[in-house]
Amino acid sequence: MACISPDGKPTESGTKMLRTVNSGHGSPEEIAKEAGLPIFRVRSGLRELTQAGLVIQKEDRYNLTEKGAELAK
Amino acid sequence: MEEVKEQVISLPRLSEPAPAFEAPTTHGVLKLEDFKGSWLILFSHPADFTPVCTTEFIAFAEIYPELQKRGVELLGLSVDSVSSHIAWVRNVEEKTGVKVPFPVIADLSKEVSLAYGMIHPGQSKTETVRCVFIIDPNQIIRTILYYPLTTGRNMQEILRIIDALQTTDEHKVATPANWKPGDMVVVPPPNTQEMAEERLKQGYECVDWYLCKKKL
Structure with a gap:
């Protein structure tokens, strides 16, 4: 996985995405722009972060879970 | 013979939706829909650690900044594993200084190769030929190029086609x-x-x- 390491911790790009979500950017387009990542990486990364329980999707926006917020620090 | 027939039936066509896929890549698992809103060049190469393919990967990496200016992403593919792809792109960087910035599909199952008609048994029964699919932001196939195993692609022609398609759409x-x-x-x-x-x-x-x- 690109955003989650085999040990379950977010990678550099995963952490970058979590911090971008933490700063109030919730749509994949906003996250891509703020984090300087291609939109395809953000969409696939958000899938992984969701599966790992670090973000939750509400309509077309993403928010951090408690666990995600802890890792975004 | 049956295998050949199946591959011919699945050939995609211009102006039709690009076949959907979900595949492991060097940048994680990617779906075609992840690229929605961007132009996409999906291209196949026969195998990692082979000479013509290496020259092509270097050339694709070199035009990547120009493609990005045009809103185009690159996605490579071959019937090799993710580990093989990682080892190869690291080797390319180590030996030539060129970093491969785009993801590469590891299509060991051949699901994507068959959906896009990338395996031509007359050329090779196990390797993909040198295909280029130019897919627009609405995920419609706009251009298809096929090159044989022995002929490396012309990057300037690929850039020219992108410019032509975008000019046609705009004007x-x-x-x-x-x-x-x-x-x-x-x-x-x-x-x-x-x-x-x-x-x-x-x-x-x-x-x-x-x-x-x-x-x-």
Whole structure:
């Protein structure tokens, strides 16, 4: 996985995405722009972060879970 | 023989939706829909750690900044594992200094290769030939190129096609033979006799009513 390491911790790009979500950017387009990542990486990364329980999707926006917020620090 | 028939049936066509996929890549699991809103060049190469493919990967990496300026992403593919892809792109960087910035699909199951008609048994029963699929932001196939195993692709032609497609979309025109950005473009041919007569009065550069060019 690109955003989650085999040990379950977010990678550099995963952490970058979590911090971008933490700063109030919730749509994949906003996250891509703020984090300087291609939109395809953000969409696939958000899938992984969701599966790992670090973000939750509400309509077309993403928010951090408690666990995600802890890792975004 | 049955295998060949299946592959021919699955060949995609221009102006049709690109076949959906979900595949492991060097950048994680990617779906076609992840690229929605961007242009995408999906290209296959026969195998990692082979000479012509290595020259092509270097060349694709070199045009990547130009593609990005045009809103285009690159996605490679071969019937190799993610580990093989990672080892190869790391080797390319170590030996040539060129970093491969785009993801590469590890299509060991051949699901994507078969959906896109990338395996031509006359060339190889196990490797993909050198295919290029240009897919637009609505995920419609706009161009298909096939090159044999022995012929490396021309990156300038791929850039030229992107420029031509984007010019056509923006200005509703066609592009003539050997067109390049800045050259005159072809005005769509008239549909009626009245339009044909009017066409000659519109100040275009016309050979005759059916072949008129203009500057953008």
